[in-house]
Amino acid sequence: MSVKALAFAGLALVPASAGAKPVAAAGPDRAATQALLKQCEGKEDFSAPAPPARLFGNTYYVGTCTVSVLLVTSPQGHVLIDAATNEAVPSILANIRALGFRPEDIRWIVTSHEHFDHVGGLAALAKATGAKVALSAPAAAVIATGKVDPADSQAAGLRDHDFAPVKADRIVKDGDTVRVGPLRLTMTATPGHTTGSSSWTWQSCAGKRCQTVNYIDSISALASGSYRFSDHPDVVARFRHTFAAIAARRCGILVTPHPSVSELFERMLGQQPLASTKACADYAAMGRKGLAAQLAKEATK
Structure with a gap:
């Protein structure tokens, strides 16, 4: 399945204005990011392998061409954020090893949300690493079933x-x-x-130089089949509360579960600022616009 198939093509974020030992650099590895962009050119499949690259300090991109997976490292063990698809697991593990880290040193795996393109590889990665899994209660209830939540706005397309x-x-x-x-x-x-969407924030450091990384979950109001957000005011209210919470952040480095949505690779390459205090507010504004468009579309039917 491609990114376009789930309607992410229209969600590009407007750029903000403002073993072996890994290399001890702070910012993104431009050469590695260039290799990533070259390998991923034209790729839309959620499982398309991508080479790894440093994001900043002790945070690394180890996901696929279209689905983010981040590794946050320390001498005492690591945290993996998101798990992509089951088919992507071999490339994720290979990326971790290529950076000079051992998958077995991952202590925790956390996630963004309970869709197959972000948690399809969770079982295999937990088994391969021995890591424990931390989930929000709503996400845990769904992931324990291995199926999409019947109440999910995209359930018809994800069954x-x-x-x-x-x-x-x-x-x-x-x-x-x-x-x-x-x-x-x-x-x-x-x-x-x-319902179980979760975002994660941490300090990523190289020596005394640190940046706040905000891994903000997807905020797109996507519907499949006969689902109408206008029939679910509770979901609309949750979205609006989430938009307000995200907009209030002084963002730092923004990462989204689909890297293209926040133009992550281009920012890692230096084509746009990697960090911006406005990035979260811009992302929230995009979400508000998308929800408003969806509600307006529903009002005409």
Whole structure:
């Protein structure tokens, strides 16, 4: 399945205005990012392998061409954010090893939301690494079934995309922190795209130089089949609360579950600013615009 198939083509973010030891650099590895862009040119499949690249400090991109997976490292162990598809697992593990890290040193896996393109590989990655899994309560309930939530706005289009079920080792709620050594990753509940949508924030450092990384979950109001957001005012209210919470952040480095939505690779290459205090507000504005367009479309039917 491609990114276009789930209507992400129209969600490009307007750029903000303002083993072996890994290389001890701070910012993105431009050569690695160039290789990533070259390999991913024209690729739309969620499982299309991409080479790894440093994002900033101790945070690395190890996902596919179209689905983000991040590795946050420390001498005491690592945290993996998101799991992509089951088919992507071999390339994710290979990317981690290529960076000089051992998958077995991953202590926790956390996720953005409970769709197959982000948690389809969760069972296999948890087994391969021995890591524990931390999920929001709504996401945990869905992921334990291995099926899309019947109440999901995209359920009609995702019913053929089951995944291996996973039981959470820990339930996290808004404001909770996952810790490994010096790492502190804080979860913010950002429901809307799914009920269990979760965003994560942490400090990524190289020596004394640090940046705040905001891994903000998808905020697109996508509907499949006969689903109408206008019939679900509770979901609309969740979206609006999430938009306000995201817009209030001084963002730093923004990463989204689909890298193209926030033009991540282009920013890693230096074509646009990697970090911006306005990035989260711009992202929230995009979400508001998308929801308004969807509601307006429904009003004409």
